[in-house]
Amino acid sequence: MRSITKEFPGVKALSDVSMTVKAGEIHAICGENGAGKSTLMKVLSGVYPYGTYTGDIVYQGEVVQFSNIKQSEEAGIVIIHQELALIPELSITENLFLGSEIGKHGVIDWTEAQIRARELLARVGLDEDPDTQIKNLGVGKQQLVEIAKALHKNVKLLILDEPTAALNETDSQHLLDLIVGLKARGVTSIMISHKLNEIEQVADDITIIRDGHTIETLDVHTGVDEDRIIRGMVGRSLESRFPDRTPHIGEVFFEVRNWTVQHPLDSSRLVCKNESFVVRRGEIVGFAGLMGAGRTELAMSLFGRSYGTWLDGQIFKDGREIKITNVRQAIAAGLGYVSEDRKALGLNLLDTVKRSTVSADLGRISKGGVVDSLKEYDVAESYRKLLRTKVPTVEEGVSKLSGGNQQKVVLSKWMFTDPDLLILDEPTRGIDVGAKFEIYRIIQQLADQGKGVILISSELPELLGLSDRIYTIFEGAITDEFPVAEATPESLMRSMTSSKKDALI
Amino acid sequence: MNPLRQLFGGRGSNAGQYGMIIALIAIVIIFEFWTHGLTLNPTNVINVFQQYSYILILALGMVMVIIAGHIDLSVGSVAPFVGIIVAQAMSQWHWAWWQAIILGLVIGALVGAWQGFWVAFVRVPAFIVTLAGQLIFRGANQWIGNSTSVGVPESYQTIGNGFIPDFGPNTNFSNGTLLLGIITIAALIWTEARGRAKRRRMGAELVPMWVSVVRTGILIAVTLLGMYLFGAGAVGTSIPVVAIIAGILTILYGFLTRNTIFGRQVYAVGGNANAAALSGVNIRKVNFFVMANMSLLAAVAGMVYVGYAGASGPADGTGWELDAIAAVFVGGAAVSGGIGTVAGSIVGALVMALLQNGLQLIGAESNLQQIIRGLVLLLAVAFDVYSKTQGRPSLIGNIMRGLGVGRSRPAEGAAPEAPAADQPKSIDDQSKVSLP
Secondary structure, eight states: OEEEEEEETTEEEEEEEOOOOOTTOEEEEEOOTTSSHHHHHHHHTTSSOTTSEEEEEEETTEEEOOSSHHHHHHTTEEEEOSSOOOOTTSBHHHHHTTTSOOEETTEEOHHHHHHHHHHHHHHHTOOSOTTSBGGGSOHHHHHHHHHHHHHHTTOSEEEEESTTTTOOHHHHHHHHHHHHHHHHTTOEEEEEOSOHHHHHHHOSEEEEEETTEEEEEEEGGGTOOHHHHHHHHHOSOOOSOSOOOOOOOOOEEEEEEEEEEEOSSOTTOEEEEEEEEEEETTOEEEEEOOTTSSHHHHHHHHTTSOSSEEEEEEEEETTEEEOOOSHHHHHHTTEEEEOSOIIIIIOOTTSBHHHHHTTTOGGGGEETTEEOHHHHHHHHHHHHHHHTOOOSOTTSBGGGSOHHHHHHHHHHHHHHTOOSEEEEESTTTTOOHHHHHHHHHHHHHHHHTTOEEEEEESOHHHHHHHOSEEEEEETTEEEEEEEGGGOOHHHHHHHHSSOOTTOOO | OOHHHHHTTOOGGGTHHHHHHHHHHHHHHHHHHHTTTOTTOHHHHHHHHHHHHHHHHHHHHHHHHHHTTOOOOOHHHHHHHHHHHHHHHHHTSOOOHHHHHHHHHHHHHHHHHHHHIIIIISOOOHHHHHHHHHHHHHHHHHHHTTTSOEEOOHHHHHHHHOBOOOOSSOOSSOHHHHHHHHHHHHHHHHHHHHHHHHHHHHTOOOOOHHHHHHHHHHHHHHHHHHHHHHHSSSTTOOSBHHHHHHHHHHHHHHHHHHHBHHHHHHHHHHHOHHHHHHTTOOHHHHHHHHHHHHHHHHHHHHHHHHHHHSEEOTTTTTTHHHHHHHHHHHTTOOTTSSOOOHHHHHHHHHHHHHHHHHHHHTTOOHHHHHHHHHHHHHHHHHHHHHHHHTTSOHHHHHHHHHTTOOOOOGGGSOTTTGGGGGSOOOOSTTSSSOOO
16 A cells, blocks of 8 residues: 545545555554554555545555445455444355355355355354354354455455454454464455554564554564554654643542443453442543443443443442442432443434533422423523533534534533533544643543542543543453553553553552 | 514424424415315314314324334224223213213323333333234224224213303303403413513523514414304304313423423433433333323323214224324424424324315315325425435425525524434434443
């Protein structure tokens, strides 16, 4: 790939990215969340057609111009997305040949399909009846079906986007072995992964991408260690884009002990593994972790068990254990949760600013179940002024606001519930720099009022710039704890990408 | 804001209805000429209310069901199921009319609890639950009544075809109607004045005085017209009791949806169930009560209709669910939930009722009536959907523009309509958020 540049409205996702993948190798791509890895792979596989990007893709010595996935697949390039593209209600056989059915004149030859399916399953080492429905397979086995599907398409270049993110360790190992096995048979693989140990284990070359640029390509065989990769991934200085603040930290008032939560659908997976942490009054506690590490899962399961199946663990507030089994109890106990997905989980986009602001605590402006519209207006208006939300009147629909202003409405909504502990999940995602600064200021003010703030973020500079203390999470477990003064991007990244034996808690 | 928008109170959520007000007026005028003045004849107007009040009553419950993102197909069976029991209670067990009414309300609530249970707690889609309910309660009606009609006593029929009693000096006009009209006018003026005072205290944007005057003036004119139509009919007629029942229920449900926590929660669940769950709304409770309330209102509609018809029959209520659903959608509700108003639905119900009445008056055959009503529903909603996908301010904006009053202002369109496309499609609390 030569000089690939891809722009989305307002953002340059990739600028002048070049990388070379040799035939028959396993090539890993590393980078922070949002660095542009997935975008690059989508360009390569024709998801973003020729013409929407600039630069050349040279494949087997020729410049290729794919206008859709079908063309790239005919050329032998198959991408397996992070979100698997299998149809749960159909059988393995039906999924394997979906879009490339075996048969004549539109009539499927099921006998032939069965035979071929068995062959393919044998090649990926999956011992299952081809008639099994996909929904009855675990994620690991589904991943294998995806690879079998790719093999059916005569794959020469296999692209895997975080293939092991959702797998447990046994399944991950099996998958990695399979990829190495495919290499022996001449299949080249490109693998995006956050798990540096896995990369070290299987990759031949590593390309590091940061902020839409290729930083470097490392040859694993010449001795590259995790530190070297991490330096490439984070190597940038912290800009001074955070408001100044002198923290006034009080005593511990919120404590979570041995929090253990099961995945809602897959009972063999734990999304929170025996996690314990504390929050002090007036403290901003950062949670660092890569996507899929279980940060949101932790936050949502704490907030009224809104995610997964609770197995074990206690919550203590002001020294007393509190039982929270639903969102209302969580709000009553003084918790607030600003979700990472503003549009899907944070706001009713059909509502006005006014109604959204009061929606999490209507009881406070009501008498006998009747909402006092005067108070409602006053509350909404005062938060509009306090947070400087840019909106002509609070009667305006929230859907018309920019991302930053929508986020301010969500913040008002939770500030109005007057929480003692506010959990902020990616509070600045999709927000421009100016609004970010204002939201940082609001977060700091909340802490200065003596509230506890949990800040979950994928941006290390944001965590380092705002937090007083940072926990790192890897695969559903807290791996480390840093006072902010001792944390560096490198040390955080190390604890975010590997489990540590000598974890502090 | 253009003056017309201000006049009709285009405050976001009730944007869907003033287009329909224009449509309603158009229907009235067209049929008034077509029938040579029969449509607005007092006798006919009274008849319309007595005959079609069930649409008004059902629309009140249906709009909440639809706002919450569900549907209820069973109302046309639940109503006669309650009707036949009430009729039996009076004719065979010799219960007093008021005892029978209480029984009817209790049964309506029980039926509602049954349907609410399946929708809210077992999470069977309301479409299926109420489709089953349609069969179950239709069958139950015919089983209880042996597929025959059961008559009800005179004393009971008052709630269906009676009028408010007359009193005082003979003025050649119904004194009761006069009194109610005066009270209504006073209430209208008081409401407008209080609204202005409130907005002034809030420091909110205040509409110009003339808008208030004209708006109140129009409403008073409508009230006066209503007084004339109800009061100047044949001797002994005045405001039908059913119109009073429907009126009180309308005010009640309008208040419930606009001003109460429960009303907010219904909109929140329909607008974005996941966000509602994470804001502490008990989604099951909301779904349960919305479904239960619909059946309760179906019971009221069924009892009123039995009074009007004088008997409960095996084929009563056929197609009522469609009348009610059509009224709600014509009144500006969204199929995907989260949008709709009581006021809009009442206008929609009047559109459906007057259309049917008008077609009857001009002597259209019943098959043709059905075709026309079907087309009206389809076109009303299709036009709304089309307007939304174009990013335009919906039906109303287009009508305004057609009349040459509104300027094109996509940015200022009806607030709740624009984002329909990127609103998550979840109806139930089943996706991202898991509830205990």
